[in-house]
Amino acid sequence: KAGVTQTPRYLIKTRGQQVTLSCSPISGHRSVSWYQQTPGQGLQFLFEYFSETQRNKGNFPGRFSGRQFSNSRSEMNVSTLELGDSALYLCASSSGLDYTGELFFGEGSRLTVL
Amino acid sequence: AQSVAQPEDQVNVAEGNPLTVKCTYSVSGNPYLFWYVQYPNRGLQFLLKYITGDNLVKGSYGFEAEFNKSQTSFHLKKPSALVSDSALYFCAVRHYNTNAGKSTFGDGTTLTVKP
Numbered sequence: 001k002a003g004v005t006q007t008p009r010y011l012i013k014t015r016g017q018q019v020t021l022s023c024s025p026i027s028g029h030r031s032v033s034w035y036q037q038t039p040g041q042g043l044q045f046l047f048e049y050f051s052e053t054q055r056n057k058g059n060f061p062g063r064f065s066g067r068q069f070s071n072s073r074s075e076m077n078v079s080t081l082e083l084g085d086s087a088l089y090l091c092a093s094s095s096g097l098d099y100t101g102e103l104f105f106g107e108g109s110r111l112t113v114l
Numbered sequence: 115a116q117s118v119a120q121p122e123d124q125v126n127v128a129e130g131n132p133l134t135v136k137c138t139y140s141v142s143g144n145p146y147l148f149w150y151v152q153y154p155n156r157g158l159q160f161l162l163k164y165i166t167g168d169n170l171v172k173g174s175y176g177f178e179a180e181f182n183k184s185q186t187s188f189h190l191k192k193p194s195a196l197v198s199d200s201a202l203y204f205c206a207v208r209h210y211n212t213n214a215g216k217s218t219f220g221d222g223t224t225l226t227v228k229p
Contacts (some may be wrong), residue, residue: 004157033217034217035219038197042219042220042221042222043219043222045216045217045218048216056216082172082190087200090157090158092157092158099146099208099209100146100163100165101165102148102160103148103150103158103160104156104160104215105150105158105159106157107156108156109159
């Protein structure tokens with residue numbers, strides 16, 4: 001079956017702009033998590049959605065937000081972009097029904113803020 | 115709070131030699147432990163996990179890992195390394211109760227296998 005799909009794969013924005021990233025999980029998966037990956041900070045958890053509800057949230061400012069739709073697709077938005085937001089944003093899906101399942105990652109959206 | 119430490123930023127081994135990538139964790143209660151691998155410009159791929167039962171778990175591509183509760187470790191091993199194993203490896207922990215939907219990752223270890 002199809003894997004996790006993230007769009008766009010690459011994007012360039014300037015400071016102060018906003019960006020929306022999209023994630024389509026594996027069919028049947030109801031949990032979508034978002035991570036920010038940077039060379040200096042590693043993989044940082046942003047948030048997790050399950051059945052359209054935010055179930056967990058990491059320590060990021062309110063400029064970072066997300067949502068999940070009824071078909072489990074998820075979007076994350078970053079407003080008022082800063083240079084430090086440049087990163088690879090990874091989406092991961094899982095069944096979400098228990099916590100023993102592994103995460104299935106997309107290829108990521110690489111955001112560059114100029 | 116849950117946390118993961120990968121004490122080595124870089125591990126270098128010769129092809130054909132055994133490899134070990136170290137991981138220690140901190141979580142109250144019983145952890146769920148995972149290993150993932152990342153190739154350049156790609157997302158992470160699942161290798162193996164420990165949930166319960168046998169402390170030695172086997173995964174993809176000939177990798178295995180041993181759960182040691184007393185040392186709170188979950189080291190990744192492979193008996194004979196291949197050049198194609200060169201990649202970035204992440205250990206992750208999830209607790210069944212606290213922040214259960216959140217996986218906490220280590221900082222990653224770059225494995226380089228030389229011919």
